[in-house]
Amino acid sequence: MTASIRIGLLRLADSAPVLVADHLGYFRRNGLNVSIMVEPSWSNIADGLAWNRLDAAVVFPPLAIMTALGRRGRPVALDPLLILSKGGNTIVLRHGALEPQPNGQRPRLAVVHPYSTHFLLLRRYLAMKSSTADDLAQIVAMPPDTMLDALRDDRIDGFCAGPPWGAAAEHEGIGRIVAGSSSIWADHIEKILVTTGSWREANADASEALRSALQDAIAFCNRIENRDVLVRLLTAPLADGGLALPLGATREILPGATNHDAMTFGSEHVTAPEPMLSEMVELGWVTPMEIGELNFSL
Amino acid sequence: MRVLLADENSGRVNALSDLLAADASLTLIRLTAGTALIDAVRQFQPDIVLVDLARPDRDALDSVRALSGSDMERPVALFVDKDDEHLMEDAFEAGVCSYNVIDTPPRDVKPLLRAAISLYARFRRTQRALDTAQKTLSERDLVDRAKKLFMKNERCGEAEAYRWFRRQAMREARKIVDVCASYLTMQAPAAEDTK
Numbered sequence: 404m405t406a407s408i409r410i411g412l413l414r415l416a417d418s419a420p421v422l423v424a425d426h427l428g429y430f431r432r433n434g435l436n437v438s439i440m441v442e443p444s445w446s447n448i449a450d451g452l453a454w455n456r457l458d459a460a461v462v463f464p465p466l467a468i469m470t471a472l473g474r475r476g477r478p479v480a481l482d483p484l485l486i487l488s489k490g491g492n493t494i495v496l497r498h499g500a501l502e503p504q505p506n507g508q509r510p511r512l513a514v515v516h517p518y519s520t521h522f523l524l525l526r527r528y529l530a531m532k533s534s535t536a537d538d539l540a541q542i543v544a545m546p547p548d549t550m551l552d553a554l555r556d557d558r559i560d561g562f563c564a565g566p567p568w569g570a571a572a573e574h575e576g577i578g579r580i581v582a583g584s585s586s587i588w589a590d591h592i593e594k595i596l597v598t599t600g601s602w603r604e605a606n607a608d609a610s611e612a613l614r615s616a617l618q619d620a621i622a623f624c625n626r627i628e629n630r631d632v633l634v635r636l637l638t639a640p641l642a643d644g645g646l647a648l649p650l651g652a653t654r655e656i657l658p659g660a661t662n663h664d665a666m667t668f669g670s671e672h673v674t675a676p677e678p679m680l681s682e683m684v685e686l687g688w689v690t691p692m693e694i695g696e697l698n699f700s701l
Numbered sequence: 702m703r704v705l706l707a708d709e710n711s712g713r714v715n716a717l718s719d720l721l722a723a724d725a726s727l728t729l730i731r732l733t734a735g736t737a738l739i740d741a742v743r744q745f746q747p748d749i750v751l752v753d754l755a756r757p758d759r760d761a762l763d764s765v766r767a768l769s770g771s772d773m774e775r776p777v778a779l780f781v782d783k784d785d786e787h788l789m790e791d792a793f794e795a796g797v798c799s800y801n802v803i804d805t806p807p808r809d810v811k812p813l814l815r816a817a818i819s820l821y822a823r824f825r826r827t828q829r830a831l832d833t834a835q836k837t838l839s840e841r842d843l844v845d846r847a848k849k850l851f852m853k854n855e856r857c858g859e860a861e862a863y864r865w866f867r868r869q870a871m872r873e874a875r876k877i878v879d880v881c882a883s884y885l886t887m888q889a890p891a892a893e894d895t896k
Contacts, residue, residue: 426883426886426887428873431873431874431875443755443756443757444756444757444758444759444760445760446759446760446762446763447754447759450754450779450793450798451793454789454790454792454793455790455793456793456794475763475779476779476781476789477781477783477786477789515760516760516763516764517760517763517764518763542764543739543761543764544760544761544763544764545757545758545760545761546757546758546760548757549757549758558737632887635886635887636886636887639885639886642839642843643843643882643885643886644879644882644883644886645886
């Protein structure tokens, strides 16, 4: 029997396991008919899950939790199926972005979504720079694949985003990587795959098949000798089923690269999620009771 | 009621304006191309924002409530009608959604959103027909490119290349065009960095 599933993701290198499982036939082999939906923004991912346009998504834990709690619309049951990647995010700044500006304006720094690991990372980074971190910068939200344009056009002065966009900004010479997951919060959980409760109820047996296909894909992604295949997949045009990511930067951040913030896929050596949940509580996003009731075990 | 229409598809936004102009209680504001959604909300202070889901800058509206640094006085929230959940599902299906900018009790947005949904759905049907036509063309192109690459790699003729893809498709129970797409992404030498 074949189970159908719509999986949402963004143009990021850490979406690779889903692409690999599709292109190498792991999904098909496990009886899954997968439609990959490349979405324009994290809002579309969250709303897609809440309003029945997606059955699953590659997403970071804070947004999954806030979406499940209904902080952006109606609450929706979400089950974390597995951890796809750890770390890999980088903070890029234009030269002198955090120096006092002549016009007295605060620098504008972008994160990929308010409820993101990237926001938590950037907040920690700014706290290391100043005791009044909240005053140091104005934080705005935009999709990761629009940040290079925004930095080039002076709409922002820096950003925190997933791979390969930080490396791509350095390649273009429009900013410098000043920190990353590895230096701020080593081995934090980054992307997880969540499925909606309604999909899981209707496809009880398929969840295990999905997990198994993605685990095989994760193992493939982590093998250094497969790097060229991953590069081809991630840089291929959208019309050919790729993500049209920039070539040089993508090559630099895949497993096996010497880069500090090179990707690692899967859950090996990830740190426990509790500090992330505590920060969400500290920021007033959620209460400990809500997290407890949600039963969102990673 | 001030309504901001955030859609860069000029045909659709014209049609939507015409449709809503019949209601004299509405003041319609169009987002000009290239203006960020959040800047327009700040500048025009609308009560309601109708947004094309394909806009990548929708995230910025999420940030109004979540980030203290966003310096907007009035909160912006995705419109959710708890009594009529299908309304939002229909809206997302059609490709539009609605935000309330709240400083007064929320007004009845439903008729407005319903009008937008039917219009977006109509445009979507037309677009889908165009996409299908376009897809047929690009699929043909994709199969051609895959065949050419195969012929070069395997030093064989076109007929043999086509047979190989057809056999592969049958074996894997996939469409030929999907097999060709996979072949292209997995086999094509990665182009040199064009930086």
